[in-house]
Amino acid sequence: MTKPAEVGVRTGDKVSSETHTMEELLEIQRAAFLRDGIPDAKTRIDRINRLQALLLDNADEICEALDADFGTRPRELSISADVAGCMIDLTHQRRSVTKWMKEKNVSKIQGALGFTQRLRHDPLGVVGIMGPWNFPLQLTIVPAGSAFAAGNRVLLRPSSITAKTTEVIAKHAPDYFSIEELAVITAKHGGGADFSKLKVDHMFFTGSPEVGASVAVEAGKNLVPVTLELGGKNPAIVDVDADIDDAAKFLADARMVNGGQVCLCPDYVFVPENKIGEFTDKVIERWTTNYPSIVGNKQYTSTINDKNYQRIVGLIDDAVDLGATKRQVIPAGEKLPNDTARKIPPTLLTGVKAGMKIEEDEVFGPVLTVYPYRELDEAIDKINSAGHPLTLYWVGKDNDRMAKVADHTRSGSISGNDFAMHLISHGLPFGGVGRSGMGNYHGEFGFQTFSHARAVTNSTLPIKFAELMSAPFTDRDTKLVDRQMAMFRRFLRGSIRKNAKR
Structure with missing residues (x-):
């Protein structure tokens, strides 16, 4: 009570x-x-x-x-x-x-x-x-x-x-x-x-x-x-027939929520190979429009502390030193990255390869890595090699290709065409799987x-289960268990036949 x-x-x-x-x-x-x-x-x-x-x-x-x-x-x-x-x-x-x-x-x-x-x-x-x-x-x-x-x-x-x-x-x-x-x-x-x-x-x-x-x-x-x-490195996949302008705007915005310091931010994105130039140009265009100033901009979230600031700058520098291409939005007259304000400019990386630290580490900052793909399996294989992310972003229609991604990957959730919408649903859980977590809430x-x-049972049945399960076992008990075995074998045969007809 x-x-x-x-x-x-x-x-x-x-x-x-x-x-x-x-x-x-x-x-x-x-x-x-x-x-x-x-x-x-x-x-x-x-x-x-x-x-x-x-x-x-x-x-x-x-x-x-x-x-x-x-x-x-x-x-x-x-x-x-x-x-x-x-x-x-x-x-x-x-x-x-x-x-x-x-x-x-x-x-x-x-x-x-x-x-x-x-x-x-x-x-x-x-x-x-x-x-x-x-x-x-x-x-x-x-x-x-x-x-x-x-x-x-x-x-x-x-x-x-x-x-x-x-x-x-x-x-x-x-x-x-x-x-x-x-x-x-x-x-x-x-x-x-x-x-x-x-x-x-x-x-x-x-x-x-x-x-x-x-x-x-x-x-x-x-x-x-x-x-x-x-957390985890959350991937995004842009479908082959997705609107590239919409995809770029969405992913550019989603990457910059709280200065990129969100466990649900997209970390890297797969774009159809023949559209990667258009996509990257539009991401830079979106960031340029959204952030005409950065250092003194109160709406641009700083990196939380110097330790994380230096770590993110180090990830970018390491990638560039090893051959990646960097594009950054730096307003005229501003010096970025800025140690004093702990502000890192929105950064887009291409040409990222194995051996670069950013391939393994969750960035947790304003950096988006872009990979080209020809076949969807390339993106799926890459995602599966990186461990189960907290969420996986899909940009495009709810179609057979989205279903294929869902069936062949594991993630805490799948988010189509918007940022973390499952957070505001009363009927959906929030949580990870594997390296991105265990258990859920909301x-x-x-x-x-x-x-x-907590299970609560009460029995007024004429036969006590305790009596059936304890010695001495009688001929009646032997017949009872034999009948149980025959019944379950019959059920199993029926299930096998029914499943074969599916």
């Missing part, structure tokens, strides 16, 4: 999470979870409402902090991605949680005969959520909303790289939540490696495959289940990720 939580935010109870260690916060939340029991729908909805209010009430301060963390990040992007962008899934969680949490009768006919079977969706307990720096709120708050919908308590650890943004959330969180419900973990508590060692009931991580692997190792030592939302998928599907 679910019930309201006994503790919310009370007068005089606005305690900062920084007054406790991570381990103490975990024990505080676990004790509260056991004390209050499974929260009812009203409590869960109230927590999601307060999570939305935390962002909406402090949106201006959040945007200022994001701008300061990045160096330059447009307010419009921060609102649409890290504030308003969270509301889509949080609102769906709030509206649907009452339906999702209901106990389900999975077999009415057998129940009427005396064998009732029900399915519960119980909360796990305390969930740890580790977020990245590129969208420090979108990628922590949205999973936190799913965890609340499922009835859990949350330890939230935004990235230390976006320290000013984390500071804002940590400062205001006690106005909306008791630390028994939501506690914000900051650099003062320790590093991400320390957080990954906590014996939470589920660990949710978004970030690079390399760090994700270490999180999984630490969580595995405690048998803590993990969800890993990782919509009911998030609710299920942070729930335990």
